Amino acid sequence: MEMNKAIIIAIINQKGGVGKSTTAVNLAAALGEHKKKVLLVDLDPQGNATSGFGVEKGNDLKCIYDGLINEEPLDKLIIKEVAACVDIVPATINLAGAEVELMNEYAREHRLADLLTPAHAAYDYMLIDCPPSLGQLTINGLTAAQYLIIPIQCEFYALEGLTKLIETEKIVKTRMNRDLEILGVLMTMYDSRTSLANQVVEEVTAYFGDKVFQTRIPRAVRLAEAPSFGQSILTYDTKGKGAKAYRSLAEEVMERG
Ligand SMILES: Nc1ncnc2c1ncn2[C@@H]1O[C@H](COP(=O)(O)OP(=O)(O)OP(=O)(O)O)[C@@H](O)[C@H]1O
Numbered sequence: 388m389e390m391n392k393a394i395i396i397a398i399i400n401q402k403g404g405v406g407k408s409t410t411a412v413n414l415a416a417a418l419g420e421h422k423k424k425v426l427l428v429d430l431d432p433q434g435n436a437t438s439g440f441g442v443e444k445g446n447d448l449k450c451i452y453d454g455l456i457n458e459e460p461l462d463k464l465i466i467k468e469v470a471a472c473v474d475i476v477p478a479t480i481n482l483a484g485a486e487v488e489l490m491n492e493y494a495r496e497h498r499l500a501d502l503l504t505p506a507h508a509a510y511d512y513m514l515i516d517c518p519p520s521l522g523q524l525t526i527n528g529l530t531a532a533q534y535l536i537i538p539i540q541c542e543f544y545a546l547e548g549l550t551k552l553i554e555t556e557k558i559v560k561t562r563m564n565r566d567l568e569i570l571g572v573l574m575t576m577y578d579s580r581t582s583l584a585n586q587v588v589e590e591v592t593a594y595f596g597d598k599v600f601q602t603r604i605p606r607a608v609r610l611a612e613a614p615s616f617g618q619s620i621l622t623y624d625t626k627g628k629g630a631k632a633y634r635s636l637a638e639e640v641m642e643r644g
């Protein structure tokens with residue numbers, strides 16, 4: 388019997404500060420609004436997705452590290468209902484050690500994929516917030532995922548590093564995960580008033596074609612404020628342009644995935 392299988396999406400770009408965690412948190416919440424069951428997996432030692440949902444990163448908090456390295460089962464790591472229909476596997480600074488420790492582990496690339504397997508039937512979507520590097524953690528994210536969302540900030544040098552990212556994706560696809568596909572490229576911090584932003588969108592579209600989501604995430608102060616209240620934009624500023632954009636992204640994701 389074919390069980391309901393979660394669609395697993397890694398949100399990835401090794402460039403820092405392009406809107407990965409903001410997208411992970413707000414897309415999770417927007418899918419949750421549609422009654423989709425979402426597991427948000429924080430794979431970044433910075434733990435920004437974790438604090439974005441107001442989870443306190445105390446010393447005794449079990450985190451994804453314990454699942455990847457200490458064989459802690461997934462259900463011991465999950466924090467339930469951080470938003471409507473959204474559960475999270477948190478990350479703390481402990482996860483920083485995993486980057487080196489994984490190097491010595493057997494089947495190290497598959498650790499995350501294996502950890503998530505028992506929960507496939509319980510979720511419609513799993514979103515993985517990747518760290519800004521192409522190290523072992525990100526490789527684990529790529530190996531576990533079926534799809535990628537690549538956020539790109541509308542700024543100078545937006546395309547820098549993308550060749551390396553696509554190269555890494557191809558290697559993982561060939562060696563570990565032949566099902567891996569780009570779900571979409573997401574333009575973030577878009578400001579329609581600047582010609583630069585529009586120029587970047589043009590360049591990225593020339594490169595990725597219709598992989599680029601129709602939805603663009605506008606630059607919005609509210610999006611930057613929401614995490615300090617431990618809330619997604621959908622509750623923090625439910626009628627604002629940021630919430631509108633992430634709701635629209637969720638629609639596109641549901642159509643594509
Ligand atoms: N659309 C937006 N408008 C305004 N500010 C934004 C927007 N998206 C993200 N930010 C802010 O920009 C900063 C970087 O965003 P975010 O943390 O989501 O990026 P990231 O790619 O996850 O970063 P890192 O690579 O460090 O994990 C944060 O302070 C965030 O609040």
Ligand SMILES: [Mg+2]
Binds near residue numbers: 409
């Ligand atoms: Mg981040």
